[in-house]
Each structure stands twice: as C-alpha cells, then as structure tokens.
Amino acid sequence: MLSILIWMPVLGAAVIGLWSGGENAPQRSRIVALVTISFSLIWTLVLGSQFAIGGTQMQFLENIPWLDQIGLTYQIGLDGLSLPLVFLNSLLTWIAIYSTEKGISRPRLYYALVLLLNTGVVGAFVSQNLLLFFLFYELELIPLYLLIAIWGGARRGYAATKFLIYTAVSGILILAAFLGITWLGGSGSFDYQPLLAQALPLTQQFVLLGALLVGFGIKIPLVPFHTWLPDAHVEASTPVSVLLAGVLLKLGTYGILRFGLGMFPEAWAVLAPSLATWATVSVLYGAFTAIAQTDMKKMVAYSSIAHMGYVLLAMATATPLSLVAAVCQMIGHGLISALLFLLVGVVYQKTGTRDIGILRGLLNPERGLPLIGSLMVLGVMASSGIPGMVGFISEFLVFRSSFPTFPVQTLLCMVGTGLTAVYFLLLVNRVFFGRLSEQVMNLPPVQWFDRTPAIILAISIVILGLQPNWMTRWSETTTANLILPKAAVVAPISMSQESR
Template identity: 55%
Template sequence: MLSALIWLPVIGALVIALLPKSLSNKGSAIVTSAILILDFLLLRQFDIGSSAFQLSENLPWLENLGLNYSLGVDGLSLPLVVLNGLITWLVICFCEKQITERKQLFDVLILLIHAGVSGAILSTNTLLFVLFYEIELIPLYLVIAAWGGTQRSYAAMKFLIFTAISGILILVGFLALGWLSANPTPVFDYETLRNLSLPIEIQVTLLVVLLLGFTIKAPFVPFHTWLPDAYVESTTPTVMMLGGIVAKLGTYGLFRFCVGLFPDAWALLSPWVAVWAGLGILYGAMVAIAQKDIKRMVAYSSIGHMSYILLAAAAATPLSMVGGIIQMVSHGLVLALLFYLVGVIEEKVGTRDLDVLNGLLNPIRGLPTTSALLILGGMASAGIPGLVGFISEFLIFQGTFSKFPIPTIFSIIGTGLTAVYFVILLNRTCFGKLDNHTAYYPKVSGLEQLPALILTALIVVLGVQPSWLVRWSETSATQIIARVPDSSLLANENSKYSTYEKISLAFRRDPR
C-alpha cells in the first residue's frame, strides 16, 4: 500500500501526459481520487496502539551504498500522508479555473510533487528520504516559474537556491552519520541510526547541520526570506501545495531526525531552540501586521505559526510533541483555506490591496460566503476554541510552559497578535461600504466554493472533536522523545553553569 501511495501518482502523471487534452482533466481527477481512497484505507489499517513503523516494505537496492527501498508509516507520518492526499485532490479537482494554460502539464507536475512528498514522509532509510526530498524540488520550481506572477522567475530561483542548500546540508548530515556507524558498509536505516551511540560533540555537530537544513525548508526565521516571494508569486493551487504540505517536510524532519536521532544533543540545545521559536513567533506576527497585501500577510502569518512547531520540538514532552504534530495538520488546513479564499478575492475583485478592499460581506453585491469563510479561517488561525487551531496550540502551551515558560509566554503573546492582524484584514476586506458605482463583483459559484467548504468542515469538525486527530499520533510522539533527557535535570546537574557553558563542557565529557 505504501508503494502504491508513491508510485500511483508517478504512473498517473505519465499516463496523463500521454492522454489527449480533452481527457486529461478527468484522468487527473481519477488518479487523485484513487490516492485519497488509498489514504482512507491506510487509516483503517493503522494500529494506533503501536509506536513502531507499520506496513513496512524493505527491498535491497544499492546495498554497497547503504541505500535500500525501505518504507514505513507511524503516527508522525500518517497525518501528513493523508493531508498530502487531501490537498492534492482539492488542487487538481477544484482549482481548474485558476490554471488557464497548460493545465495538463500542471497536473503532471503536481502529481510528481505529491509523489516526492509522500516518498520522503514514508521513507525509513535516510538516503531514500533525501532522494524523495529532492525529487519534489524540480517540479515545484517549474510550477512557480511557469505559472506564477510577474516576479515568478526571481521567486522560483530564490526558492530553488534555498531549498538546494537545505538538501545539501541534510545530505551531508546523513552521509556523515552513516559513515560514523562503524560498519564496513555505511548504514542509513533509521532504526539502526536511532540506536547509534556517538560522542556528544559529534551529536551536537551533526544536529546543527541537520537543524539548519530543515529550518531552511520549513522555514524559520532568519531563513524565511524565500517564503514571502514564493508564496505571493505562486498561483493559488501552487501555494496551497507549497504552504499546505511541502513546507511540512521541514518540520517532519525536525521531529523525526533532529529529535529522534540526537536525543542527548537535542536536550542540550533545546533552551536555545525554544528562545529561537518564541522570537520567530513574535517576528512573524509583527511583520504580518505591517503588510498591505493580504496574500503577503497570510504568508508572514505562516512563518509565525510554523514556529509553534519548533517550540513544541524544543520542549520534547508528550503533550508538546502531539501538539506539534497536530499543528502541522491544522496549519496545513487553515493555510490552504486562507490562500484559496485570497485567490478567490483576487480573481473576483482584481486586487489584494487592503487599502482598496472593503465591504465584501455585502450580501447583494459583495462576496458574502467567501467573506464568511475568511472570517472563520482567521478565527481558526488565531486559535479560537472550537476550531482545529485551538487544540494544537493549547497542547503545545501545556507541554512547553513547565520547561520553557518565557518562550511559551512569547508564543501566547504571538497568538494575541495573530488576532490583531486578522482583525485588521477582516475589518478592511469584509466590512465597510461598497462603492455603488464600481462594486458589482461576479458571483462565486458553488463549485468554486466547494474546496473552501470542505476545508472549513474539517477545521470545524476536528476542532469540535479533536480526539479524532490526536489519537493517531500519541503513541508515536511518546516513542520519539523516549530517549530525550529532561533538560531541567541537566540544568540541575550543572546549575552553576550557563547553557552555553554546559554545551562547551559537553564537548569535553559525555553527560551520560
């Protein structure tokens, strides 16, 4: 089944490329619908009580290099696989109107992006992870460069450079880890590397390399500069894929490899990471407040909300880790909804400028349904109870406050600032008086509203009944952090030293 989730979109892309243009849309819809059905079947077969990789597939490939075709799914990867299938289905089946030229080629590239993301998430061999991690880069670059806005070439090249650097750092970190496995042949199997015992100075060095690689992909401040350009210049379906699921490869790698492979080093660096996350949340919120372009505002809000996941990883408690995994899903749903609605507003009104937009909630001449959904999306992003964004942030705050109270307080302030910039956005776009001479906006059809309605339904249902989402990840989250020492215990052991001094001492002695 796991191979089918990877190779069905690849084979489907090849078939669609050969179909007549008149049949390509139906072919794309069939392929993505089949993928989504497989995702639901995967949910039925998954055992939520097991923390081990399930439905594993292991085939020898380039054994002399340590590269094997090894797949598996657990509570960390499962929600992201399903999210990937859902967003791809929405993009291909319901965003046809946003892609007016070369839709057949666009669908092919989106399916290849989907395959690369699924392959990376399901890989249990680190080299195979890097291979799939890089595969999605080229088609994503092409969809930005070919279908983007006026500055698309600049945005696509900037994205390519940053993501290539991210991939190189991750590859270097994994190669070094495999070569240090003390075997005649390098070992890149995740479970083997997880049980590898290395000196703390090597752990810290490799952790820093991988941490930089994954934070560029996510991205976190200050490696975020590619994100606003790429998000703003991308078409609506492209940015739904990019923000909704592709960027989650960075946070997935953070949980899976940084926390999972280097528990001792992570405990030493986690206070610094927590401060980094808290500052990133505040930065993203404050910069979003200053924006006049609603699409750029949503892009900067994404930077802040991704930093909640970094804070959750820093604390490495069962509650924070579950909250971090749920935040990946809730962020993907909310961001896809907001970008889709922004795309509808731009198409119908012709502008994204906050100084021009007003009165869209007008029931006769405005965009009342779109505006109502935008209000709900803003509430979900701000963590209003009853919506999916609340439970993820609440779990993160509960799991991090006891270990890192100051960064957690920064995060709570960031949640308040989220409400501020969404109130600004909603007040200027949805309320006010329409110009009687110019404001006769085209109606949004039911088919155009359907993707937003589906995403909204999920945001509400999972917010009202969060256990339907939380239960998939609890066991795996606990297993990932099982070997992470409590940083507070390390602090008590060397209470007379600062965090920096303790890291320096760790290079001379192993705290274990």
C-alpha cells in the same frame, strides 16, 4: 500497499503525458489527475482503517534491496507521525487539483507536475532509509520550481530561482548530515532504525544536529531563513500556495522531529532552550511583519512563518504531550493556511486585487462576496485560536505542554497569538466590512467550483476542533517513542493524564 500510494501519482502523470492530448487535453488531463488523486485519497483512508493505533513498530513495512554498495534500500513504512501528514498531503493535493482553473495553460505539464509533487512528498514522509528520504525530498523540488516559474505571477522567475537556491542549500546540509551520521557511526547502511541505536560523541551530535536544524529550518522556514517564502507565495498560483503552505513546509518540521530529535536526544536536550528562543523569535517576527503588510497573500504568508514557530516550540519541549501538540499544530496549520490561501485566491480572481487599502465591504450580501467573506472570518478565527476550531486545540496543547519547561518563551509566543488576532482583524475589518469599494462593485458570482474546496476545509477545521481526539490518537504512541526509543512497549499517552 504503501508503494501504491507513492507510485499511483507517477502512473497518473504518465497517463496524462501519453494520452491526454488533442483538443480535449485540458479536460482529459484534469479528469485523469482528479481520478488519480481521488484513488490516492481513498487508499490513504484504507491504510488508516487498517492502521493499528498504539503499535510501536512501523506498519505496512516494505524493504527491497536497491544499491547495497552505498547503503541505499527501498525501505518504506508508516507510523503515527507520518500517517496524518500523508493524509493531509492527499487531501490538499485533491483540493489543489480541483481548484485549478479549467482553462489553465499547458494543462498536461501542469497536472503531471502536481502529481509528481505529491509522489515526492509522500515518499519523503514514509521513507525509512535516510538516503531514500533525501531522494524524495529533492524530487519535490523540481515540480514545485516549475509550477512557480511557469504559472506564477509577474516576478515568478525571481521567486522560483530564490526558492531553488534556498532549497538546494537545505538539501546539501541535510545530505551532509546524513552522510556524517552513517560514516561517523561506522554503519554501511542508511536504514533509519539501525542508526537509532548508535551512540555518537556529544560534539559530533552537535555538529550533525546543527546541520539538520539549519537544513530543515530553511524548509519550515524559520527566521532568518524565511525570505524565500513570501516571494514564493505571492508569485505562486493559488493551488500551488495551498500545497506550499499546507504540506511542503511540514517536510521541515517532520524532518527535525524524525531525524533531529529522534536521532540526537542528548544534543537536543542541551540545545532545547536555544530552540525554544529561536521559535519565539520566528513567532514574533512573523506576527509583527504580518501586521505591516498591505497584500492579503503576503500577510497570510508571514502568518505561516509565525505559526510554524509554535511547532518548533513544542518540539523543543520534547515531552509526550508537547510532541502530540507539534503534530496537531502541523495538521491544524495545514488546513487553516490552505483555507486562507484559497479564499485570498478567490478574492483576487473576482476583484483583480489583493490590496487591503483598496478592498472593503466584500461581505455585502448583494454585490459583494458574502460566502467567501464568511468563510474568511471562520478561517481567521481558527488561525487566531478561537475555541471550537482546530487552531485553538493545537495552540492550547502547545502552550499547555511548553509552559512548565519554557515559561518565558511560551508567554511570548502567546503574545504572538494575540498579534495574530490583531493583523487578521485588520484584514477582515478593512476588506470585508464597511461600504463596498467603488473600484470593485458588481462582482461576478462565486460558483460552486470556487466554494466546494473552501467548504470542505472549513468543515474539517470545525470537526477537528470539536473532536480533537480524531487527530491526536494516531500520533500518541509514535511521538512518545521518539523520546523513549529504547522502551519495549509504550502505551498511548492520554492528554487528560498528562494534564493531571
């Protein structure tokens, strides 16, 4: 059942390449891509409906021998950590395809690459073999590089190459760590579960965990490995930015949580204060740098660096509640950042600029973009942690769980939340309020094609903010088992019990 989710997009990409030609290539390619990803989204919901909440084992497990000589097996499975991220990936891929301009150049290649990108991300989230995870982790690099290099902005070549170099270094470090885990432990297999039981000397754990932290830290990205992200976002098209911020950055936090904390809990406990400090630096740096930006898209990009730091803070704390908070922050940030990048893309499409110094008054009900402005206000409020939205519950859980362990770092990260309100208030006040700028008067109307994806995300942000249990209950048992790997049975952790 799980393989269908991985290989259906590959089949869709093959159909696009072999059949969607001729004069109707753009329309055919778009239809095939939408049908394919819609099926994947529905299939994810089917898997979720059959998922046993509270189960301690991998579900929908598939194990097929592949290259036994090197320890590579096709072993995949789903648990409470990967299921929410798989659903997020399917949803945002659907939104990215739907929001793509219908007249995009080279449509067959574009839609095929987006589907292959989806396959790489899903495969990484469900892989239960370290080498298989690495293959899928590297697979998503190629489509994303091409999506930036071909359909990006004026400096797309520079941004794509920079992304490629950083991610290649990330992959080398991760592969080296995986090889070290297997060889130092004397195992002939890269299968994840057996490797959890091995005990390595603490010095070796520090070296391997350090390689994983830097490798996945590049992907998140954490300061000082972040410089590729703003360039990639600014030059990427809007749908690609949605996928990059909403899903692809989560491969880094997922990898640290699954392979870093999960495999090296002793070394993690020693490094935890340093990791919390690292998270604080990323939060404050991203927030202060976002304040200085005049490009709307670059401001949102730096805000992503800050908000991903909250995930590392929660993971550093490593309590049952904090790990649930980390998953919630990943999901919440994915939805909010996708909404913000979508709206910035619509503003740029209608006005021809993202310069905060030029734009103003876009909430004008007659000649501006009132609905887009209203949705932007909602997205900004969610990112700033206003109650009633998913951003609030995610950040509240992070701070509530981390404060007893790291009070200073948590308080400084809370300052970062206040700074989020500052730079997004500057953006909203300058761009959407006041008298409509003369340079951007009489804007073309926003069609439902532009509105629908943003409305879907806005509704999701509000619903999960009002009913966070729909988001937390999937991950409670799995995340608790990451820090209690030898427990025979782990009951779901109630947030109310943890608070008491």
